[in-house]
Amino acid sequence: MSVSRNQKKSALGNKKNQKKTVFEEQNNWKEKLLIKFKRQKSNFRHRKMERLIRTYLVAIGIFVIGGSYSVYHGVQVQNEKLQAISPIGSSVSFSKTGASLTTTKPYISENEKTAFIPFEVSSMENLTTDAELYYTFIGSTGDKISYAPNLQLVLFGETGRGAFVINGSPKINSEAVQLYLRNDKLLVNESDLQAKNLDGSRAGLNEAAKMYDLIYVVANPAAKNVTRSKLLNDSNISPEILYSTLFANDDVKKIQEVIKSNRSKIKTLEEKIAEYENRLKIAGYKIPEHPSYMGDDWKPMNAPNVNLDGNLLTGLINKSDKIKPSEESESEFTNEFGSTERIQDTLERDDGSLASDDINQIEGKTNAQDTWENTKRMYEEVNTLKRDNYINQANKLLKNQRSVERQNKTSSLSTGDRFSIMGQNKK
Numbered sequence: 001m002s003v004s005r006n007q008k009k010s011a012l013g014n015k016k017n018q019k020k021t022v023f024e025e026q027n028n029w030k031e032k033l034l035i036k037f038k039r040q041k042s043n044f045r046h047r048k049m050e051r052l053i054r055t056y057l058v059a060i061g062i063f064v065i066g067g068s069y070s071v072y073h074g075v076q077v078q079n080e081k082l083q084a085i086s087p088i089g090s091s092v093s094f095s096k097t098g099a100s101l102t103t104t105k106p107y108i109s110e111n112e113k114t115a116f117i118p119f120e121v122s123s124m125e126n127l128t129t130d131a132e133l134y135y136t137f138i139g140s141t142g143d144k145i146s147y148a149p150n151l152q153l154v155l156f157g158e159t160g161r162g163a164f165v166i167n168g169s170p171k172i173n174s175e176a177v178q179l180y181l182r183n184d185k186l187l188v189n190e191s192d193l194q195a196k197n198l199d200g201s202r203a204g205l206n207e208a209a210k211m212y213d214l215i216y217v218v219a220n221p222a223a224k225n226v227t228r229s230k231l232l233n234d235s236n237i238s239p240e241i242l243y244s245t246l247f248a249n250d251d252v253k254k255i256q257e258v259i260k261s262n263r264s265k266i267k268t269l270e271e272k273i274a275e276y277e278n279r280l281k282i283a284g285y286k287i288p289e290h291p292s293y294m295g296d297d298w299k300p301m302n303a304p305n306v307n308l309d310g311n312l313l314t315g316l317i318n319k320s321d322k323i324k325p326s327e328e329s330e331s332e333f334t335n336e337f338g339s340t341e342r343i344q345d346t347l348e349r350d351d352g353s354l355a356s357d358d359i360n361q362i363e364g365k366t367n368a369q370d371t372w373e374n375t376k377r378m379y380e381e382v383n384t385l386k387r388d389n390y391i392n393q394a395n396k397l398l399k400n401q402r403s404v405e406r407q408n409k410t411s412s413l414s415t416g417d418r419f420s421i422m423g424q425n426k427k
Helices: 005-084 190-197 202-211 239-282 368-410
Strands: 091-093 100-103 107-109 114-121 134-140 148-156 161-169 177-183 213-219 227-229 358-361 364-367 411-413 419-421
Touching: 091 213, 100 213, 114 213, 114 239, 134 148, 148 177, 148 239, 148 419, 161 177, 161 239, 239 368, 239 411, 364 368, 368 411
Parallel strands: 107 227, 134 419
Antiparallel strands: 091 100, 100 114, 107 114, 114 161, 134 177, 148 161, 148 411, 177 213, 358 364
């Protein structure tokens, strides 16, 4: 069957169109694939951005929550710490006079009804030793105090020492409280005297600190580090026993630690002296008689009559003893004969020759005269240490005893009308 030229052209055109259509479809498929890829890539970028944003927001959330927890935890730890222990050795200053007050070791009665926050004042120049010329306030560091408190002030004369006295009913619980003390010595006219009628609110006290001589400390009077004492159960405890318990007993212990240390040094020196003298004797040298202060029962002539190992409860001295603390300086001490004993300068041998040859020592060979010089130096060290114990440290013990004895006349205690409570207490 014959095919016309036009039919052939038509068939050829259809074939080309078919190829073109296939090619276009391929191109369209690539374009669609590319568009799909771009969309997926765009979606991926969006999803990645969303993930980054979500991660960033989560991180911020964790940071904020963590930071908040950290601050909260820090405050909580500080509060728990304050609840657990009562600060010792913290210093604050009066708002007007600038006198510094430093808290010392706190005490509480064994029945936990009375607590003492002792303190030492740097200078009493602008302060008074009369507790009645101060006003006290007590308040909680939180909402309310869980017991019914009463706050008084006790001052121990010219010592610059005193204590906040906290009484609690039914007993003092372990919680931090604020103790305010206002010095009313500076109140001189009628308008100033109105300050005595402050309501004790925190706002009022903060304002008062700008106008009056005010100070405050934070303490936990029943914390675990507070010393319990059966002696303090007595509500009528004498000023002497109270001062001894809060201050003087610790003073005596510190002094006796120095005495004990001096004795230990003396013993070591005596052993070394005996060793040196023995080596000199073996080498044929004559050792002069010991100075009198090397004797075990020796005491300086001007030593006060004090029992170096006694205590304030039984008395360090006989109360009829009228000897006053020595005013003599440490460098001017004399022995019981009133003059410093002279020690022989040069050693002699049994045959009369002088010390000059070498003798065996722990340190090796050394000149005999050098050994003797070292021995004499140790004699003097023993002398110095004994005089420190019998004069300096003994006088300190004596002064403590006298200070305790004076408290019946010089101490003072504020009365109940010199006290206010900040806020209300739990019933």
